Amino acid sequence: MEITALIITIVWIIWGTAKMKWHPFVVLLIAAFGLALALGEGAFDAVSLINKGFGGTMSRIGLIILLGAMLGELLEKGGATEVIAFKMVKGLKKLPTTYAMSLIGYVVAIPVFCDAAFILLSPLTKSMSKNAKVSGKALTVALSTGLFAPHVLIPPTPGPLAAAATLGLNDLGLLILAGSILALVLVLTGGWFATRMNRQLQQVNPLEELPEQEVEGSLARAVLPIILPLLFIAGGTSLAGVEGWAEPWIEALSKPE
Numbered sequence: 294m295e296i297t298a299l300i301i302t303i304v305w306i307i308w309g310t311a312k313m314k315w316h317p318f319v320v321l322l323i324a325a326f327g328l329a330l331a332l333g334e335g336a337f338d339a340v341s342l343i344n345k346g347f348g349g350t351m352s353r354i355g356l357i358i359l360l361g362a363m364l365g366e367l368l369e370k371g372g373a374t375e376v377i378a379f380k381m382v383k384g385l386k387k388l389p390t391t392y393a394m395s396l397i398g399y400v401v402a403i404p405v406f407c408d409a410a411f412i413l414l415s416p417l418t419k420s421m422s423k424n425a426k427v428s429g430k431a432l433t434v435a436l437s438t439g440l441f442a443p444h445v446l447i448p449p450t451p452g453p454l455a456a457a458a459t460l461g462l463n464d465l466g467l468l469i470l471a472g473s474i475l476a477l478v479l480v481l482t483g484g485w486f487a488t489r490m491n492r493q494l495q496q497v498n499p500l501e502e503l504p505e506q507e508v509e510g511s512l513a514r515a516v517l518p519i520i521l522p523l524l525f526i527a528g529g530t531s532l533a534g535v536e537g538w539a540e541p542w543i544e545a546l547s548k549p550e
Contacts, residue, residue: 298331350458360449364518373518376510390427391435391491394418395484398439399477400516407444411436431491438483446472446479 302324309320329339401410418436422429445452448469457468
């Protein structure tokens with residue numbers, strides 16, 4: 294009974310978001326309420342469980358999600374994501390264009406939600422396809438893989454943070470390290486698949502020309518807002534066990550939840 298209810302709930306979530314195009318929050322709320330009822334909970338208890346679960350999760354990761362969303366918005370509006378993308382294109386010009394696009398998505402998706410990043414980088418995909426003579430479909434696949442893999446595996450996106458909170462994982466630095474490695478493997482796999490896909494459409498060529506629009510800006514300044522919080526979190530993991538006056542500061546900076 295429990296397995297059947299869980300399967301139906303998963304099917305409803307996929308159908309409600311993908312087919313009906315409902316807002317994910319509404320779909321998940323209905324799914325949680327329906328699953329609680331299916332497992333024998335009363336209506337009042339179901340609402341209580343949802344409040345308890347949602348409140349407990351948000352108390353741990355709510356601040357991180359809000360700050361992460363704000364950081365992504367600032368990077369997007371300030372043009373930092375464009376600087377990162379174009380500078381990476383220049384630095385990765387010896388790689389096949391599909392791999393370069395996957396790696397661009399990997400970096401950009403860490404601070405910026407993947408849907409916004411996809412819209413932001415779509416013009417770059419079209420320009421790279423034209424200048425490097427690579428299939429636009431293959432580049433779209435490479436970009437999608439590069440964006441979605443870190444989005445579901447690397448904080449500060451809500452998914453991995455919520456999973457960590459549910460499982461009681463307190464070492465956020467370890468989560469970032471493990472998620473980054475796994476996401477990179479998936480991104481490279483996506484680049485490989487996109488390369489094979491492109492070979493079926495036309496021959497893959499290294500990126501010979503940069504997109505027509507040149508973006509001015511410092512790469513170091515653009516990535517600093519991304520690197521700084523990661524350094525704080527990684528520092529807290531590596532300096533765990535330090536005692537004295539520095540201990541509360543390390544704890545506060547590395548574990549904002």
